[in-house]
Amino acid sequence: MDPKRDAHEIELLERCLCRLEQGADLETCLREVPEAIPLRPLLETALWLQRGQEVALSPAARRRLIRQGQLRAARRAAAPQASRPALRWAWALVAALGLILVLLSAVGAAEASLPGEPLYPVKRAVEGLVTLGMSPEERALYLAERRWSEFEASAARGRWLPDLAEESLARLEEAARLGAEGPAGPAARLRALYERQGVLLEETAAVAPPDVRSALTRARQRWAGLAPVLGWPEGGIPEPTRAVETPVLPEPTAEILRERTHTPPGLEKRETPSAPRTPPGQEKTPPGQEKKETPRPVRTPPGQEKKDTPGPPRGQDSAPPGDQGPKGPPGRQR
Amino acid sequence: MGLLTPHPEERRWIARARKGDPEAIAALYQHYADGVYRYLLYRVGDAELAEDLTADVFLKMIEDLPRYEERGLPFGAWLFRIARARLIDHWRRQGRRPLVALEDTETGPQLETGPQLSQDIPEDEIAVSEMIQQALRVLTEEQREVVVLRFLVGMSLEEVARAMGKSVGAVKALQHRALSALARYLEKVR
Numbered sequence: 001m002d003p004k005r006d007a008h009e010i011e012l013l014e015r016c017l018c019r020l021e022q023g024a025d026l027e028t029c030l031r032e033v034p035e036a037i038p039l040r041p042l043l044e045t046a047l048w049l050q051r052g053q054e055v056a057l058s059p060a061a062r063r064r065l066i067r068q069g070q071l072r073a074a075r076r077a078a079a080p081q082a083s084r085p086a087l088r089w090a091w092a093l094v095a096a097l098g099l100i101l102v103l104l105s106a107v108g109a110a111e112a113s114l115p116g117e118p119l120y121p122v123k124r125a126v127e128g129l130v131t132l133g134m135s136p137e138e139r140a141l142y143l144a145e146r147r148w149s150e151f152e153a154s155a156a157r158g159r160w161l162p163d164l165a166e167e168s169l170a171r172l173e174e175a176a177r178l179g180a181e182g183p184a185g186p187a188a189r190l191r192a193l194y195e196r197q198g199v200l201l202e203e204t205a206a207v208a209p210p211d212v213r214s215a216l217t218r219a220r221q222r223w224a225g226l227a228p229v230l231g232w233p234e235g236g237i238p239e240p241t242r243a244v245e246t247p248v249l250p251e252p253t254a255e256i257l258r259e260r261t262h263t264p265p266g267l268e269k270r271e272t273p274s275a276p277r278t279p280p281g282q283e284k285t286p287p288g289q290e291k292k293e294t295p296r297p298v299r300t301p302p303g304q305e306k307k308d309t310p311g312p313p314r315g316q317d318s319a320p321p322g323d324q325g326p327k328g329p330p331g332r333q334r
Numbered sequence: 335m336g337l338l339t340p341h342p343e344e345r346r347w348i349a350r351a352r353k354g355d356p357e358a359i360a361a362l363y364q365h366y367a368d369g370v371y372r373y374l375l376y377r378v379g380d381a382e383l384a385e386d387l388t389a390d391v392f393l394k395m396i397e398d399l400p401r402y403e404e405r406g407l408p409f410g411a412w413l414f415r416i417a418r419a420r421l422i423d424h425w426r427r428q429g430r431r432p433l434v435a436l437e438d439t440e441t442g443p444q445l446e447t448g449p450q451l452s453q454d455i456p457e458d459e460i461a462v463s464e465m466i467q468q469a470l471r472v473l474t475e476e477q478r479e480v481v482v483l484r485f486l487v488g489m490s491l492e493e494v495a496r497a498m499g500k501s502v503g504a505v506k507a508l509q510h511r512a513l514s515a516l517a518r519y520l521e522k523v524r
Contacts, residue, residue: 013509048520054462057368066367070360
């Protein structure tokens with residue numbers, strides 16, 4: 001078979017078929033295109049096949065089919081009127097619920113976010129909305145607590161964010177100045193937060209890497225200077241009404257230890273994993289017994305580890321070390 | 335009249351048929367039913383079955399009519415697409431093809447049910463139809479589809495190519511081979 005000849009034949013056949021479709025008879029077509037004479041049997045076959053177009057549905061079958069279709073169309077025209085709008089509303093409702101669910105999930109996830117994380121701006125935006133209806137002192141205290149919680153959470157992960165500590169202290173001061181130190185609920189919250197700050201600032205100032213240590217030391221100094229602002233005498237604050245929990249700082253994993261290359265020698269030994277930290281204010285054992293039974297290293301109360309460092313204003317500098325619990329909060333030291 | 339030849343009133347019929355107008359529905363049936371029936375008859379080789387399938391195609395058309403405009407196809411082409419899908423669905427459910435090409439079997443041609451035509455179709459039509467169905471069995475599946483669409487349904491070369499998802503050149507070649515095979519067959523049986 002010659003492909004070129006085949007292609008030529010195919011084209012000739014199509015040309016003649018088109019002429020036949022236009023109404024020309026076979027003889028006329030072959031006269032017009034003499035080269036197509038060898039294709040006569042094929043053209044005759046095509047004409048014979050076209051006789052098959054005469055086949056049609058019988059009139060009875062056609063009537064039956066039309067009746068069927070009309071019935072179906074009538075049923076369809078009656079039924080969907082009621083169901084379609086309902087369906088549309090149902091879809092809209094599902095879409096709205098889905099959207100609300102997504103938004104709630106995003107807000108929920110943002111609640112646990114920390115600075116530098118993608119959802120943190122969402123958290124701050126939601127905060128702005130939540131505090132709209134609060135009084136100024138309540139708002140300041142609320143924000144101070146939240147920033148401090150973030151500082152604690154990031155410190156527990158080995159991230160030191162002095163800006164959060166500073167912001168929390170500034171908010172605390174603002175709350176105190178606006179009068180949140182009254183006898184009602186805010187006063188207790190104010191004191192609890194102040195104690196939490198003191199405990200953690202002391203600890204982080206010791207274990208934080210050198211690049212943030214000075215910022216944390218400044219924050220601790222600021223914290224110490226806040227006692228008079230809060231209406232408490234310099235060097236001491238009233239007995240707390242409830243126990244204060246200190247977040248557990250991360251155990252010194254290899255990664256954290258690498259970050260703390262400049263940590264003063266011996267510090268990791270004090271914070272050995274075998275000596276879990278008891279949250280300050282929760283010690284129930286009398287101080288005397290604890291000393292005999294617990295071989296853990298005793299943490300130096302704030303202000304005593306270095307004589308030249310300004311300590312919290314509680315007057316603990318004059319108290320003998322044995323009188324204090326191993327990790328008592330600054331507020332408990334008398 | 336070809337399956338894809340639109341009627342000047344077609345758009346109005348479609349709009350009214352969507353609202354369930356019985357006259358518009360009857361008009362659409364009158365214009366397109368024969369083309370769809372013919373296509374199905376020559377593909378399944380059984381008049382009763384072709385009638386049932388034609389009924390299914392038009393019921394599906396009524397169901398899908400509200401969505402038709404979005405597809406941007408000529409109405410006839412859209413209807414033909416439904417017919418083709420319905421046919422494939424039928425074959426799938428049967429688990430076999432109704433016609434087996436002569437060259438594909440050792441035992442000779444076999445029909446699913448043998449050529450059958452309705453009692454109320456004229457005899458000469460039955461004779462032609464039966465002969466054509468018999469002859470179509472010498473073709474391959476693709477050749478048969480081209481012949482049915484082009485010469486029995488009355489589609490243009492371009493319409494056949496679009497319906498089969500092939501190039502015009504490929505359809506021309508298939509058409510040439512099919513007509514050659516049929517001419518040889520007819521010479522033998524005459």
